[in-house]
Amino acid sequence: MEVTMKEIMDKDQLSRTLKRIAHEIIERNDDLSNLILVGILNKGYSVAKILQGNIHRFSDVEVPLYAIDITNYRDDLKQNNDQKNTFDSTGKNVLLIDDVLFTGRTVRAAMDALIDTGRPSKIELAVLIDRGHRELPIRADFVGKNIPTSKDEKVYFDVNEMKVYF
DSSP states (O other): OOOOOOEEEOHHHHHHHHHHHHHHHHHHOSOGGGEEEEEETTHHHHHHHHHHHHHHHHHSOOOOEEEEOOGGGOSSOOOOOOOOOOOOOTTOEEEEEEEEESSSHHHHHHHHHHHTTOOOSEEEEEEEEEOOOOSSSOOOSEEEEEOOOOTTOOOEEETTTTEEEO
């Protein structure tokens, strides 16, 4: 049985959405010099790179970008990864970025990993897609698109094609 994926955001829609999020980030952050972007590996980091470019284009501020590896912080996998998150978040306004927000467990793991990098002044969350079905009390501050799904459906961000499917 072949599974057909439905395109829900094409390249142009995705580009407009990420530009809008970048404008919202600029509007809500008076001091971009204290902001750092932290993308959750792997696809959250891809979204974060695009947002970083858009923020620079619209504000002339080069906001630092870091990747965060949450392997050792997940509650569904017991793996030990020697990868360390080496940036310092102390005193920074951190914008944590992921591609899809679902149960909230990935974000919880990312916040645990982030706290191990220092004591941020503030942590906010930006996601490309919020599909609902939260299991933890986590809410995104910046959302590209809300896409209600069933628990069994998958939402997929294709980094190479720059499209979103489910």
